[in-house]
Amino acid sequence: xxxxxxxxxxxxxxxxxxxxxxxxxxxxxxxxxxxxxxxxxxxxxxxxxxxxxxxxxxxxxxxxxxxxxxxxxxxxxxxxxxxxxxxxxxxxxxxxxxxxxxxxxxxxxxxxxxxxxxxxxxxxxxxxxxxxxxxxxxxxxxxxxxxxxxxxxxxxxxxxxxxxxxxxxxxxxxxxxxxxxxxxxxxxxxxxxxxxxxxxxxxxxxxxxxxxxxxxxxxxxxxxxxxxxxxxxxxxxxxxxxxxxxxxxxxxxxxxxxxxxxxxxxxxxxxxxxxxxxxxxxxxxxxxxxxxxxxxxxxxxxxxxxxxxxxxxxxxxxxxxxxxxxxxxxxxxxxxxxxxxxxxxxxxxxxxxxxxxxxxxxxxxxxxxxxxxxxxxxxxxxxxxxxxxxxxxxxxxxxxxxxxxxx
Ligand SMILES: C[S@@+](CC[C@H](N)C(=O)[O-])C[C@H]1O[C@@H](n2cnc3c(N)ncnc32)[C@H](O)[C@@H]1O
Numbered sequence: 001x002x003x004x005x006x007x008x009x010x011x012x013x014x015x016x017x018x019x020x021x022x023x024x025x026x027x028x029x030x031x032x033x034x035x036x037x038x039x040x041x042x043x044x045x046x047x048x049x050x051x052x053x054x055x056x057x058x059x060x061x062x063x064x065x066x067x068x069x070x071x072x073x074x075x076x077x078x079x080x081x082x083x084x085x086x087x088x089x090x091x092x093x094x095x096x097x098x099x100x101x102x103x104x105x106x107x108x109x110x111x112x113x114x115x116x117x118x119x120x121x122x123x124x125x126x127x128x129x130x131x132x133x134x135x136x137x138x139x140x141x142x143x144x145x146x147x148x149x150x151x152x153x154x155x156x157x158x159x160x161x162x163x164x165x166x167x168x169x170x171x172x173x174x175x176x177x178x179x180x181x182x183x184x185x186x187x188x189x190x191x192x193x194x195x196x197x198x199x200x201x202x203x204x205x206x207x208x209x210x211x212x213x214x215x216x217x218x219x220x221x222x223x224x225x226x227x228x229x230x231x232x233x234x235x236x237x238x239x240x241x242x243x244x245x246x247x248x249x250x251x252x253x254x255x256x257x258x259x260x261x262x263x264x265x266x267x268x269x270x271x272x273x274x275x276x277x278x279x280x281x282x283x284x285x286x287x288x289x290x291x292x293x294x295x296x297x298x299x300x301x302x303x304x305x306x307x308x309x310x311x312x313x314x315x316x317x318x319x320x321x322x323x324x325x326x327x328x329x330x331x332x333x334x335x336x337x338x339x340x341x342x343x344x345x346x347x348x349x350x351x352x353x354x355x356x357x358x359x360x361x362x363x364x365x366x367x368x369x370x371x372x373x374x375x376x377x378x379x380x381x382x383x384x385x386x387x388x389x390x391x392x393x394x395x396x397x398x399x400x401x402x403x404x405x406x407x
Contacts, residue, residue: 028061094122117143215254284312
């Protein structure tokens with residue numbers, strides 16, 4: 001387990017939870033809302049609450065303001081550090097996961113690495129009694145503070161514990177006596193992303209042991225996780241919002257219902273695309289009048305061929321996740337571009353073509369090409385008033401530019 005944190009981090013957090021700390025943080029929030037800069041704000045706070053407390057109160061108010069767009073009104077009472085805020089998942093997604101995990105008879109859950117308690121709170125709000133575990137004392141204090149601040153402390157127990165040991169000791173489908181488990185391994189160390197799952201904390205071996213021993217489990221994994229790693233019988237889900245992957249999940253065997261799931265979340269709504277088994281690759285064919293770019297959740301989950309059938313499309317290349325079809329589509333699973341020109345990729349010829357079409361500004365997209373989109377967009381800039389999207393990719397193996405949506 002890590003050493004005790006610098007005593008002042010824990011001491012400061014405990015002070016921030018007192019009525020004086022609450023008042024100082026409210027004062028800092030008011031100064032921030034008035035637009036006070038760091039120096040002025042801190043000077044005013046120091047004069048009002050003393051030099052020792054001004055910094056922590058200012059920092060907490062600043063983190064709460066940063067958390068507000070994602071955490072909503074909860075952010076105003078949350079206890080956070082810069083680290084735990086960075087590691088925290090979105091509460092709306094944690095709520096969605098908790099709902100699914102707790103369906104059926106399951107009413108207790110262990111949060112194996114609670115950080116500042118986003119999952120703990122979501123599980124408690126979904127009705128479970130929750131055992132929140134972390135090796136880090138500061139994380140435990142934050143989770144206890146947040147469970148209290150958000151009114152779920154009566155259903156939450158926060159304890160020191162090592163997830164590796166708890167998972168190794170799991171028996172009868174339970175972990176630490178709980179019927180369900182959430183594992184969200186730390187995938188950064190020293191500020192750097194750990195690409196190798198064996199270097200996550202807890203490591204990959206704990207992920208697979210958990211999925212083997214706890215049928216009611218969900219594990220948050222890196223979006224780039226190799227499909228080969230997904231154990232048999234375990235559903236893998238990729239979730240996107242606003243065109244980007246926001247999380248990737250592995251579901252325990254009692255919760256898994258399909259092979260893969262792509263979910264597109266928008267506020268409280270989610271669209272889902274699923275496959276019982278690997279649907280295999282989509283066929284490829286020549287570029288037609290429309291280019292349909294699948295949502296990243298579809299691509300990552302290996303479900304491009306389902307969308308291809310749905311929109312009557314083929315791949316532009318067997319190795320590239322761009323679809324092409326004769327018609328536009330209103331499928332929510334793709335972004336579409338009308339193809340105006342297709343030419344072998346060549347900067348001079350591309351520039352000349354754009355000039356003749358009166359295009360002065362382009363947005364460049366790429367897939368399967370080493371070009372740098374911003375650089376190419378600059379190189380293609382011209383005098384014309386028209387705009388276009390230039391897609392640089394491989395078509396049947398050849399570097400190709402697709403000039404789309406010329407306006
Ligand atoms: C990515 S964070 C969890 C974030 C949390 N689910 C949320 O959304 O706010 C991972 C947490 O696991 C804790 N952790 C890492 N290894 C652990 C272990 N072996 N046992 C218990 N906790 C561990 C870290 O201290 C950290 O707080």
